[in-house]
Amino acid sequence: MASTTPQEVAQQPEGGESSLQELAKRHLWMHFTRMSAYDDAEVPILVRGEGCYVYDEHGKRYLDGLSALFCVNAGHGRAEIADAAAAQARELGFFTNWSYAHPPAIQLAARIAELAPEGMDRVFFTSGGGEAVESALKLCRNWHRLNGDGQRIKVIAREIAYHGTTLGALSATGIPELRAQFEPLTPGGCHVANTNSYRWPEERDELWAADAIEERIVFEGPETVSAVILEPVQNAGGCFVPQDGYFQRVREICDRYGVLLISDEVICSWGRLGTYFGSERFGYVPDLITTAKGLTSAYAPMGALIASDRVAAPFMEGKEMFTHGFTFGGHPVSAAMALANLDIFEREDLCGHVRAKEGELRATLESLRDLPIVGDVRGAGYFHAIELVKDQETKETFDDDESETLLRGYLSGALYEHGLICRADDRGDPVIQLSPPLIADTEQFEEIGSILRTVLTEASDRMGAG
Ligand SMILES: Cc1ncc(COP(=O)(O)O)c(C=O)c1O
Numbered sequence: 001m002a003s004t005t006p007q008e009v010a011q012q013p014e015g016g017e018s019s020l021q022e023l024a025k026r027h028l029w030m031h032f033t034r035m036s037a038y039d040d041a042e043v044p045i046l047v048r049g050e051g052c053y054v055y056d057e058h059g060k061r062y063l064d065g066l067s068a069l070f071c072v073n074a075g076h077g078r079a080e081i082a083d084a085a086a087a088q089a090r091e092l093g094f095f096t097n098w099s100y101a102h103p104p105a106i107q108l109a110a111r112i113a114e115l116a117p118e119g120m121d122r123v124f125f126t127s128g129g130g131e132a133v134e135s136a137l138k139l140c141r142n143w144h145r146l147n148g149d150g151q152r153i154k155v156i157a158r159e160i161a162y163h164g165t166t167l168g169a170l171s172a173t174g175i176p177e178l179r180a181q182f183e184p185l186t187p188g189g190c191h192v193a194n195t196n197s198y199r200w201p202e203e204r205d206e207l208w209a210a211d212a213i214e215e216r217i218v219f220e221g222p223e224t225v226s227a228v229i230l231e232p233v234q235n236a237g238g239c240f241v242p243q244d245g246y247f248q249r250v251r252e253i254c255d256r257y258g259v260l261l262i263s264d265e266v267i268c269s270w271g272r273l274g275t276y277f278g279s280e281r282f283g284y285v286p287d288l289i290t291t292a293k294g295l296t297s298a299y300a301p302m303g304a305l306i307a308s309d310r311v312a313a314p315f316m317e318g319k320e321m322f323t324h325g326f327t328f329g330g331h332p333v334s335a336a337m338a339l340a341n342l343d344i345f346e347r348e349d350l351c352g353h354v355r356a357k358e359g360e361l362r363a364t365l366e367s368l369r370d371l372p373i374v375g376d377v378r379g380a381g382y383f384h385a386i387e388l389v390k391d392q393e394t395k396e397t398f399d400d401d402e403s404e405t406l407l408r409g410y411l412s413g414a415l416y417e418h419g420l421i422c423r424a425d426d427r428g429d430p431v432i433q434l435s436p437p438l439i440a441d442t443e444q445f446e447e448i449g450s451i452l453r454t455v456l457t458e459a460s461d462r463m464g465a466g
Helices: 006-010 019-027 079-091 103-115 129-146 167-172 176-182 208-220 246-257 278-282 309-316 332-348 350-370 400-417 442-463
Strands: 046-050 053-056 061-064 122-126 154-158 189-192 225-230 260-264 288-291 303-307 374-380 383-388 423-425 431-434
Touching: 061 442, 079 332, 103 122, 103 303, 103 332, 122 129, 122 309, 129 167, 129 225, 129 260, 129 288, 129 303, 129 309, 154 167, 154 208, 167 176, 167 189, 189 208, 208 225, 208 246, 225 246, 246 260, 246 278, 303 309, 332 350, 350 374, 350 383, 350 442, 383 442, 400 423, 400 442, 431 442
Parallel strands: 154 189, 154 225, 225 260, 260 288
Antiparallel strands: 046 053, 053 061, 122 303, 288 303, 374 383, 383 431, 423 431
16 A cells, blocks of 8 residues: 555655656556666656657657657547547446447547458457457467367467467467466467578578468367467568568468468558558468558547457357457547547548658668678568677677666666667667658668767667677
């Protein structure tokens, strides 16, 4: 129990540590956060956003080079999304999608179906990305069961991929450190190589990673495999792009063995790659798409599972139903905000803007290759990573202790101090990730380039990269 009430703390005089700091340290449990790191340091408290920028409690401005975790695609401070929320809350603040419908969820489902790849017309709403993945995995099992294939329960995912933290989604997540504390997970998760060709031998076949999926299906026994789940560009590990033809080969493999293909587009939809859906960018049609984040530009929590007509069909007949749901799935206020968000996308042609400008963002990052610590630059759209290495020639990476010193001991703090929010991550090899709001332009790219040059030059010196 709190020794002082929040009201008392909030009334403390200004100066010294702010009352919000004290309350945050005492009560707020931040996600994926070493709380002890803030024992002697300030919690970064962001209070306001406008366009590509956010402001902290002291009024300091930061370039949001991460769209607040790959989320705020339309940029901060969009009053019309807020207005849509207020109008909907006044009209009908909430009603559930359990056996009932309301205009915003219906209109949004229809709009998503119109934008989604051909033949993907059925939308099941969730509260976020992990729930969308969880729903997809359950739907696949259920679909196979209805087809008399009840033993198909396994899901094939890729190493280092992140698909969420609920026990089902976690079984698809391929990051050992995230799984270890929670074993046993939902059974059935199998992992194969990702598409990180930066670390492949040169002579390796381009479609080697796609073929690894077939090998694994055969190894497991096709009659036990339910689904393959892949992101168009894999986030964790640092924006691994697919090789040309990768998804076409995977689609063939899934069809050959009767396995469903889930495109996990929690990040890679809503313009992040310059198209409404990542599958559109790489020219494949999955059986299911999972999405969230940019759907509302994260002004409200919302996710969705988009199903092909083929997968949805058996659930639309007779006494069948998908016995699954979440109270807040399709929340009318979130749906109204998503519709307002998509109006902005259309009016400002945000996808077109990303396609026109992604080359410039890429060139900014490529220009840093003269720094000894920059090993690789990769990604697509407004979703890029820089892999950091000890040695550019040999591609030698940092060991765990060095990575700790580099990322947590220096980079994360230094980037923030210089006014750039981006991600320094070592769930795979150490990377910095950039994923700015889709309205970002030359001015922001120059700012990103300049801050990264300063900070990575210092990082190279400190780590003796060469
Ligand atoms: C590809 C992918 N799938 C699933 C998730 C989980 O989404 P959420 O955090 O909304 O549950 C994420 C989150 O970043 C993600 O990137």
